[in-house]
Amino acid sequence: MTTHIESEEHRALRAAVAALGTRHGRGHDHRALWSEAGGLGYLGVNLPEAYGGGGGGITELSIVLEELGAAGCPLLMLIVSPAICGTVIARFGTEEQRRTWLPGLADGSRLMAFGITEPDAGSNSHRITTTARRDGADWLLSGRKVFVSGVDIADATLVVGRTEDARTGRLKPCLFIVPRDTPGFGRRKIDMELDAQEKQFELTLDDVRLPAGALVGGGDDAGLLQLFAGLNPERIMTAAFAIGMGRYAVARAVEYARDRTVWTSPIGAHQAIAHPLAQAHIDLELARLMMQKAAALYDAGDDAGAGEAANMAKYAAGEACARAVDQAVHTLGGNGLTREFGLASLITAARVARIAPVSREMILNYVSHQTLGLPKSY
């Protein structure tokens, strides 16, 4: 008898999503895949059933993203739309916000982007200056954001800003839902050297007028909690993205190394080719174990425990992915750099998981300070 870490249900979900991914494959049309996956209920597996979701958790959603990635067709917006925005709205949104947004996020007919990064506040999100002030019953939101993914295809962007605390006068974090075509909400596509269908944007918010109902939660004091509620799923999902991509690359390299014969045996028989691929496979499997731990803790409601595990999983997966892709490209020799084999563009794509949503250095800082209790340099 084989004992599995994953339940039978989870393995069935993996197999079904893998079959969908294989039908679409690399070079897929992400809109067609998005709508088919939405129709099958995969995009909203983590969202509450009462609002059209599958009633599962980040465990299930990470399986969906990993398997699509392993088939060569990752959907980056899964990290943002159902995982961050869906989670924040499900946990902290008003009843009205839940009813307005969750069914569409769950079936994929609506999409939400997430903007926190600013030109002067990347790794240091304490420095964000996007600020909302009251104007009668409305809010006026002003500031700038960079590198926000998918704003053009998203119906709205969940923007992290600050408002002044009425009692202390200090600025506290808050989240606003900003519909795409709101006057004063401008976007410019950033020219990225990334071969991905989802684009990144610089956003300008110039006194964007928003109704009171645009503030997530409707004005209670949960701004920071709301933000953290979205960040752990984001890290777990980025791990899934990286593990899927790494698996895709290793699989292509293994296929190639089994056949390609330069001397008398296939190159996969040379340990200089076989061992790094075996190592890459082990590293991806280890990263997946940590991702499963993080997702299990998060889904069980242990936000603090999930925080540490999600950071470690994102780190491990980002490193494993970058090494796996590098080794896969190398395994194909010159073909590793051709468009026909399509692996070289993964070199830049794999770097994303080392940088976003939180860089490898900031995770090493987190583990140094929070886990090991070492002093801070900054």
Ligand SMILES: Cc1cc2nc3c(=O)[nH]c(=O)nc-3n(C[C@H](O)[C@H](O)[C@H](O)COP(=O)(O)OP(=O)(O)OC[C@H]3O[C@@H](n4cnc5c(N)ncnc54)[C@H](O)[C@@H]3O)c2cc1C
């Ligand atoms: C493809 C892509 C998609 C993205 N999508 C989104 C999105 O949808 N929404 C969004 O809000 N953002 C998004 N981002 C932005 C991403 O989250 C940021 O790029 C990331 O947080 C790093 O910020 P930064 O680029 O400003 O780098 P910086 O903060 O300027 O860091 C630069 C380098 O310095 C290092 N560094 C900084 N501080 C320290 C320190 N204290 N100790 C050691 N090293 C340090 C970093 O590790 C990094 O290597 C995306 C980025 C990319 C590349």
